[in-house]
Amino acid sequence: MLASSPRLALLFLLLSGSTSLATSTGPDAFEAYLRPPHPPAEGFAVPPDLSRARGGTPVSALARGRVVEAEAGRVVVEHLYYENHALLRARTAYAGLEAVEVRAGARVERGQVLGRVGRTGKSSLVLRADRDLSQAEAVRFASERAKLLLPAEEATLVLVSHAHHQLRLYERGRERLRLEVGFGQAPGAKVERGDNRTPVGMYFVTQKARGEMPGPYGAYYGGHWMRLNYPNAWDARRGVARGWLDERARARITTAWTARKDTDASTRLGSGIGFHGWAHEWELAETAGRMSWGCIVLHLRDLTAFYARLSPGAMVVLF
Numbered sequence: 001m002l003a004s005s006p007r008l009a010l011l012f013l014l015l016s017g018s019t020s021l022a023t024s025t026g027p028d029a030f031e032a033y034l035r036p037p038h039p040p041a042e043g044f045a046v047p048p049d050l051s052r053a054r055g056g057t058p059v060s061a062l063a064r065g066r067v068v069e070a071e072a073g074r075v076v077v078e079h080l081y082y083e084n085h086a087l088l089r090a091r092t093a094y095a096g097l098e099a100v101e102v103r104a105g106a107r108v109e110r111g112q113v114l115g116r117v118g119r120t121g122k123s124s125l126v127l128r129a130d131r132d133l134s135q136a137e138a139v140r141f142a143s144e145r146a147k148l149l150l151p152a153e154e155a156t157l158v159l160v161s162h163a164h165h166q167l168r169l170y171e172r173g174r175e176r177l178r179l180e181v182g183f184g185q186a187p188g189a190k191v192e193r194g195d196n197r198t199p200v201g202m203y204f205v206t207q208k209a210r211g212e213m214p215g216p217y218g219a220y221y222g223g224h225w226m227r228l229n230y231p232n233a234w235d236a237r238r239g240v241a242r243g244w245l246d247e248r249a250r251a252r253i254t255t256a257w258t259a260r261k262d263t264d265a266s267t268r269l270g271s272g273i274g275f276h277g278w279a280h281e282w283e284l285a286e287t288a289g290r291m292s293w294g295c296i297v298l299h300l301r302d303l304t305a306f307y308a309r310l311s312p313g314a315m316v317v318l319f
Contacts, residue, residue: 030159030168033087033319034152038066038107041081042150044142045110047092047125049135055098055119061108062092062127062142070104073097075114081148084234085200085319088129090141096123149202149315156314160296162189162200165289167296169309177306182282182289182297190230190294192244193270198294198318201235203228204260205314207274210307220292222277224303226310230273231264232257244268260313270294275310277303 041063050059061077068091069076075094080087097115102108117123127138151157152173160167162183169177183198184190190197207227212218231239236253239245245253245267256263265271275296282291282299291297296318298306 029161029164029319030166033159033317034157034170034173036080036087038078038080039064040087040150041065041079041110041145041148043110043147044079044081044145046142046146047127047135047138050094050096050117050123050125053117053123055117057117058113059094059097059115059117059123059125061110061112061114063110065092065108067102067104067106067108067114070100070102070106073100073115073118075100075102077108077114081145082151082202083145083148084202084232085317091128093126093128094124095126096120151315151317154315156309156311158310158314158316160316160318162198162319165284169306171309176309177302179298179302179306180284182278182284182287182291184292184294185290187290190270190273192268195270196293198292198296199230199235199273200318201230201232203230203232203273203316203318204257205310205312205316206260206262208307208310208312219279220276222279222298222300222303224298224307225274225276226307227262227272227274228316229257229261229263230271231267231269235269236263239267239269275306 044063047062063079065077065079067075068078073096075097077092079090094114096118098118100115102114108114127133127141133141155172157170158167160181165180165182167179167181168175184196186196188197190199205226206229209225210223212223213221213225231253233254236245236250240247240250249264249267253263273294275298277298277300278291
């Protein structure tokens with residue numbers, strides 16, 4: 001499910017410093033993320049070694065995608081897929097085929113036959129992310145992405161844009177709410193406990209509570225609390241790379257996150273991230289939206305409607 005190296009995925013959208021489809025003058029950032037140019041993959045099949053396949057053997061698409069080239073025994077398929085808070089792109093290139101059964105521009109499904117192995121013994125399949133992967137790398141890439149999440153199909157999905165100070169709530173892909181929000185006091189994506197930053201990533205709602213909150217800062221919840229399961233699987237991998245977590249801790253976090261449950265709150269990565277209100281009504285012009293210790297802050301006027309629509313297990317993507 002996770003990339004074995006940052007180089008194994010070409011960043012396509014919504015990561016800082018990347019080329020994005022959603023610019024100030026271009027398509028809406030939320031819609032660009034949720035409704036890409038063609039349907040994203042729901043998972044990848046492990047690629048076969050076509051150099052060892054018999055002539056005439058059917059060759060199938062590894063994942064849902066769009067054919068970008070189909071001529072002279074060559075087929076290239078583009079695949080879009082979600083990973084953490086990004087929409088990524090990969091390509092599969094087939095060469096030395098015979099009886100090609102698709103045309104450029106066609107959409108294909110995982111397992112759909114594209115053609116057949118040529119009888120010359122020179123057929124090949126290359127999976128490309130930011131570079132062409134070896135057969136072993138391609139097998140690992142696909143194995144880690146055998147099943148992928150599709151945000152647009154979630155019963156409840158919340159997309160939160162740092163850049164736009166906005167969230168949108170969708171139900172089965174249909175927008176229901178559009179609200180202004182604030183973030184942590186420090187800009188940038190959360191790295192570790194106490195940095196007062198709000199994360200970027202894909203998380204799930206694990207807890208809801210309303211009413212008077214205990215503690216000296218209870219008033220700053222605005223009477224509502226909706227917890228997310230930060231850190232997630234990618235945060236945990238980052239923690240391992242920094243020497244903050246061992247592989248056992250990473251595996252525990254990944255398993256809990258996948259099950260949409262609370263993850264380990266004791267590591268240096270931090271915890272306690274969620275949605276809440278504030279002690280009083282606030283204005284973006286006055287606060288610059290820099291208010292919390294890392295949570296997403298809603299206006300008091302919006303809390304009731306948002307709380308009612310946000311169910312435990314709902315997906316939340318912060319980008």
